Amino acid sequence: MxxxxxxxxxxxxxxxxxxxxxxxxxxxxxxxxxxxxxxxxxxxxxxxxxxxxxxxxxxxxxxxxxxxxGVPGRGERPARHVVRGEEPGTYNFTGGDGLRHAVGRWERVLNWSTEDAARFHRLTVPALRELADERLRQRHGVTIASDQRRARELLGDPLWTLLTAPPKRAPKPRQFASLVTRLEEL
CATH class of the missing domain: 1.10.287 (Helix Hairpins)
Structure with missing residues (x-):
């Protein structure tokens, strides 16, 4: 051409x-x-x-x-399709800090969880299990459901117990911090 x-x-x-x-x-x-x-x-x-x-x-x-x-009117503009994980190229000035929002949400969940064991088991344990599962899958090629023996070796007994058979009460902050540290070390 x-x-x-x-x-x-x-x-x-x-x-x-x-x-x-x-x-x-x-x-x-x-x-x-x-x-x-x-x-x-x-x-x-x-x-x-x-x-x-x-x-x-x-x-x-x-x-x-x-x-x-030929500037399109409001009704003619195509809808913005935002794929999760990719930034759209614009800045949302009204959105605030996303990281601060996420950390604040985790702080609230963890504070509530230390006071209420049922809430800890309902909110925190599934989120930790999902994080552990993803970490195991990405770094070691296994999940808790696919290879329980290998996952238990990698997680260690205290973290494995918390994720599979949660105790009657929430762990103390020091215990919980050591479990999270173990999860981060995976």
């Missing part, structure tokens, strides 16, 4: 009815001028009619120029 092929259709432009476009634009500007002038006179304000007319003519012209450029 040559450059001549790319520009072959550029010379064939459809004929425009530019005269009628300017006439309708001037009529719209005149209508807007008349309405605003009457409203201003009701409020006993004065304005130069030619300046008002030229302002409306400029607005009509600006609208036409924008329409001719």
């Amino acid at each position: 040559s450059i001549d092929d790319l520009f072959a259709g550029a010379e064939e432009r459809p004929a425009r009815k530019s005269r009628w476009r300017w006439v309708t634009g001037a009529l719209l500007a005149g209508l807007g001028t008349g309405i605003v002038y009457v409203l201003l006179r009701v409020e006993e304000l004065t304005v130069s009619v030619p300046v008002l007319f030229l302002s409306f003519l400029a607005l009509v012209t600006l609208r036409r120029v924008i329409a001719s450029v």
